[in-house]
Amino acid sequence: MPSVPVRVILPGMLRDLVGGVSEIEVESPSESQTVAQLLDRAFAEHRVLDGKVRDERGEIRRHVKVFVNGEDATRGDGVGTPVPAGARVHIINAVSGG
């Protein structure tokens, strides 16, 4: 029985870079996946997004937040945070700047 895909919801500021796509569905693998693995899959066909969300070390950028089912992954294990099947993952730009 196929697992429920993970939905990655993009912020408005990134949608223009990928032709207005607002959400990317990622098939859940049989084994559990981390935020890093999820983003690898989600950005496989949208490479421009990867450099916006993660730096070259693979870390989430300082003023970007990734929420997994409403929990801020950057306050937990960061890109190592587990992502369950069927999760809703929001990428948002942090409230910062001036």
Place this chain on the structure above:
Amino acid sequence: MTETIVAIGTRKGLWIARSDDRTSWTLEGPHFLMSEVASVAIDTREGRSSVLAGVKSWHWGPTVQSSADGGRTWTESAERALAFPADTDTALERVWQLTPDPNDADVVWAGVEPHALFKSTDRGEHYELVRGLWNHPHRPSWEPGFGGGAVHTIVPEPGHPESVLVAMSAGGVYRSSDGGETWAPSNPGIRAGFMPDNEYPEYGQCVHKVARGQGDGELFAQNHNGVYRSHDNGATWDSIADGLPTDFGFTVLAHPRRAGVVWVVPVADAGERIPPGAQLQVQRSDDAGATWRQQDTGLPDHSYTCVLRDAAALDSAEPVGVYLGTRNGDVFASADEGESFQRIATQLPDVLVVRAAQIA
């Protein structure tokens, strides 16, 4: 027909001023609204009208954008075109300098934060870390200046592709005589008055900007307290601050054709970052810093702004154009080598970088 363009990088985007006569100007922009543009290069080599910009989104990080049509349309460089290699475990913070190489029309240098130098051999499409400087044993002791720790100045030597000079805050001047493979500090004569004991250390000076003059081996440097000239390509430095209202400032410009002609934009003091006497001004020397004279016609008094490290530029026309961008979002242009200025932009965000050129 030749057009003069002035690229104005600010804290919140890029604007382009254009003129056919350097008297009447139009202003286009913003490009990259809400992204910081700390570096711009106008690449006119081989007849190009290319512009490169180091752009940093507060949220989405740094990148390099390029334009092949003089800044009208822009394309983001390839994914992670300028990024630290995995083995460095380092992330790019900001591109502070983009310098087309005068010896090879395919080479573009990039100075970045944290302190590092990158080199492109494909006109800025992709960049590689210059390992020789990255692996320098002094690197762990280079300190960040107030604007961050960065290689912010790159000065290749025309006719000598093996010779490159970089400057950083606060690490000082380093030179390579083998195209970037190896580097050595080169600060004899440059004072670091903020150091508690040795004011003339081997390295660690806070060099703000270096410009190449047209005299043999002629370089000029504006430091954190100190203005200097070198006549031996940066091997040694002599103070030329006598006669200036202050030795503090951020930028220095050297005439593209006439030896000994140099401009600085003085700032009252390290602790008082406003124009001396609240009169925005440039100081010009025609004798390599032996004497100076003030140029301020058309520049405001009661001015409490500041011209940052890369926020001044020259064009290559005759007579040379002089351009200043201020932290309060004004840009001033002179078409007569600084004798008189007019305001060509106002109410922009803080100006971080200005570059000017004549393009076809």
